[in-house]
Amino acid sequence: MNAPSPDRSRTRRPGRAARAHGKRSREAILDAAESLLAERGFAGTGIAAIRERSGLPASSIYWFFENKEDLAAAVVERAMDRWTKMLGETRDTAPPGELFDRLMRRALDEMGHALPPFLRLEMMLALERGAQDPALLARLRAGRETGRRMTEDALADAFSKLGDRARPLAADLSSLAIAWTQGALVGHLLDPERIDLDALADELGVALAAVADHRLKRERSP
Amino acid sequence: MNAPSPDRSRTRRPGRAARAHGKRSREAILDAAESLLAERGFAGTGIAAIRERSGLPASSIYWFFENKEDLAAAVVERAMDRWTKMLGETRDTAPPGELFDRLMRRALDEMGHALPPFLRLEMMLALERGAQDPALLARLRAGRETGRRMTEDALADAFSKLGDRARPLAADLSSLAIAWTQGALVGHLLDPERIDLDALADELGVALAAVADHRLKRERSP
DNA sequence: ATCGTATTGGAACGTTCACTACACTAGATT
DNA sequence: AATCTAGTGTAGTGAACGTTCCAATACGAT
Numbered sequence: 223m224n225a226p227s228p229d230r231s232r233t234r235r236p237g238r239a240a241r242a243h244g245k246r247s248r249e250a251i252l253d254a255a256e257s258l259l260a261e262r263g264f265a266g267t268g269i270a271a272i273r274e275r276s277g278l279p280a281s282s283i284y285w286f287f288e289n290k291e292d293l294a295a296a297v298v299e300r301a302m303d304r305w306t307k308m309l310g311e312t313r314d315t316a317p318p319g320e321l322f323d324r325l326m327r328r329a330l331d332e333m334g335h336a337l338p339p340f341l342r343l344e345m346m347l348a349l350e351r352g353a354q355d356p357a358l359l360a361r362l363r364a365g366r367e368t369g370r371r372m373t374e375d376a377l378a379d380a381f382s383k384l385g386d387r388a389r390p391l392a393a394d395l396s397s398l399a400i401a402w403t404q405g406a407l408v409g410h411l412l413d414p415e416r417i418d419l420d421a422l423a424d425e426l427g428v429a430l431a432a433v434a435d436h437r438l439k440r441e442r443s444p
Numbered sequence: 445m446n447a448p449s450p451d452r453s454r455t456r457r458p459g460r461a462a463r464a465h466g467k468r469s470r471e472a473i474l475d476a477a478e479s480l481l482a483e484r485g486f487a488g489t490g491i492a493a494i495r496e497r498s499g500l501p502a503s504s505i506y507w508f509f510e511n512k513e514d515l516a517a518a519v520v521e522r523a524m525d526r527w528t529k530m531l532g533e534t535r536d537t538a539p540p541g542e543l544f545d546r547l548m549r550r551a552l553d554e555m556g557h558a559l560p561p562f563l564r565l566e567m568m569l570a571l572e573r574g575a576q577d578p579a580l581l582a583r584l585r586a587g588r589e590t591g592r593r594m595t596e597d598a599l600a601d602a603f604s605k606l607g608d609r610a611r612p613l614a615a616d617l618s619s620l621a622i623a624w625t626q627g628a629l630v631g632h633l634l635d636p637e638r639i640d641l642d643a644l645a646d647e648l649g650v651a652l653a654a655v656a657d658h659r660l661k662r663e664r665s666p
Numbered sequence: 667a668t669c670g671t672a673t674t675g676g677a678a679c680g681t682t683c684a685c686t687a688c689a690c691t692a693g694a695t696t
Numbered sequence: 697a698a699t700c701t702a703g704t705g706t707a708g709t710g711a712a713c714g715t716t717c718c719a720a721t722a723c724g725a726t
Contacts, residue, residue: 244702263572265488269684279705280685286703290684342571348634349568350485366634397631397638398647405627409619412570412588416619425620425655432654433647466672491714501675502715508673512714667726674721682713689705696699 248286250276256297260342263350264294295358298347301340302365309372322376327423329403341407370396380427381434391437395430402426470508472498478519482564485572486516517580520569523562524587531594544598548625549645563629592618602649603656613659617652624648 254276258267269290273280287293309325316324344362352359377392377399384391403426410417476498480489491512495502509515531547538546566584574581599614599621606613625648632639 243704247703261575263485263487263568265485266572268682270682278703281687281706282704284685345567345630346485346571349564350488350572352634353483363635370638397635398628401627401631401639402624403627404630405623405625406620408567408626408630409623412574413585413619416592417623425658428654428658429651432650436647436650465674469673490712492712500673503676503717504674506715669726670724672721672723675719677717677719679716680714683711684709685711686709687707691702691704693702694700696697 247276247278247282251278251283251286251293252297252300255293256301256343257339259294259297260339260346263346264290265350291355291358294347294351295361298343298358298361298365301343302361302368305340305365306368309369313372313375318379319382322373322380323423323427325373325376326399326403326426341404342411345404345408366400370400373399377430384438387438391434394437395434398433399426399430402429469498469500469504473500473505473508473515474519474522477515478523478565479561481516481519482561482568485568486512487572513577513580516569516573517583520565520580520583520587523565524583524590527562527587528590531591535594535597540601541604544595544602545645545649547595547598548621548648563626564633567626567630588622592622595621599652606660609660613656616659617656620655621648621652624651 251272254272255267258271258275261267262271269280269283272283272293276283283293287296309329312325312328313321344365347358348362352362374392374396377396378388381388381392403422406417406419406422406426410419473494476494477489480493480497483489484493491502491505494505494515498505505515509518530550534547534550535543566587569580570584574584596614596618599618600610603610603614625644628639628641628644628648632641
């Protein structure tokens with residue numbers, strides 16, 4: 223009916239989904255690997271465990287991924303993409319002036335319910351593999367940097383009354399905001415009764431405002 | 445000379461240090477295991493690696509410790525003891541009114557230079573093994589609780605002008621202070637250039653004061 | 667000098683590890 | 697109908713794992 227296949231060289235059209243389970247199997251493997259890596263870390267997660275949890279044989283795992291490291295990197299990449307997308311959506315729908323509050327609240331909310339696996343994943347891999355696998359560390363850093371830059375924008379928005387001081391201050395405090403948020407989340411994981419995530423979004427804003435004030439004062443009179 | 449050994453049953457006097465290298469070997473194994481566990485986690489640390497780094501054969505490791513888990517527990521115990529001792533000393537030598545500042549500064553200072561291995565150890569084992577090894581998790585929690593209680597004392601001291609509100613507020617904020625400190629330290633590990641540990645002791649105090657204020661205000665007018 | 671015992675050295679144990687080889691099937695293409 | 701290939705199933709590979717065994721050692725006490 224339509225244009226006949228040109229027979230010069232084997233230009234196989236890559237779309238068309240060859241076998242039904244292709245992408246679905248890949249996702250199943252990534253799902254299994256993600257939860258296992260978050261639970262047990264890289265060294266603690268065996269291919270056998272991924273095979274069991276995903277229901278797919280080892281040969282399929284090695285069909286989609288070069289080796290265990292490559293699989294872990296793919297897991298991180300997918301998780302980072304989800305995270306970035308969520309942050310972007312929040313930013314695009316929040317009214318100005320409330321950006322920081324919304325962002326923090328959304329992050330805490332999301333993390334408090336669905337994302338501890340992701341948080342665990344990031345921390346575990348950073349701590350365990352960061353020193354040995356620079357490529358993975360770079361990927362983790364890139365994801366962290368994306369989050370940081372969005373936090374910086376949100377803080378600049380929150381500090382907008384400070385004029386041209388707002389931006390550098392926001393850049394400076396964004397790392398602190400992320401670090402503190404992350405610390406609180408880890409605290410919540412280790413000791414859920416003592417860290418009240420609901421109260422935190424408010425209080426982090428208050429705390430950062432106080433630190434900003436402190437820094438500005440020190441800037442004037444060293 | 446002294447009392448002759450009573451021959452009823454084999455009551456061997458346990459003191460007296462039998463072989464010269466006994467305790468020293470045990471410490472060497474603990475040292476090697478501690479650094480390796482902090483670097484690579486539990487699953488990532490093999491007995492072979494501990495043997496190499498400590499210079500002692502596997503049989504010695506299994507002479508002093510029942511198995512790998514027991515060794516990890518001993519590592520944690522020793523690290524926690526050091527930590528507790530250091531905090532206690534700081535508390536006992538700090539003048540009242542400056543307790544919190546001193547404690548935070550000392551903790552950050554110590555951690556910034558000597559203790560990242562310890563921090564890594566705590567976090568890695570908590571994240572990696574916590575779910576599977578309740579005894580280890582309990583030990584980690586106990587150490588964390590000791591630190592928290594000392595922080596609570598220090599904060600109560602800092603808030604002393606608030607009278608009888610000081611203590612509950614201090615108890616409440618101590619967890620937050622620890623979580624934030626820990627978050628900042630992890631941030632420093634992942635991104636050393638962006639988190640300035642030296643500035644943090646000041647600013648954490650400022651931030652906590654602001655949060656305390658915020659909570660008191662909300663308490664009055666809900 | 668001899669003995670007992672706290673350690674060490676080294677070689678094994680069975681199991682699990684990451685990974686591979688290869689026959690095979692299902693669905694798309696011809 | 698025949699062919700092709702993305703993906704699956706099974707059975708394996710050598711290496712590394714945690715752990716054990718036991719002979720060899722060296723020191724303290726006798």
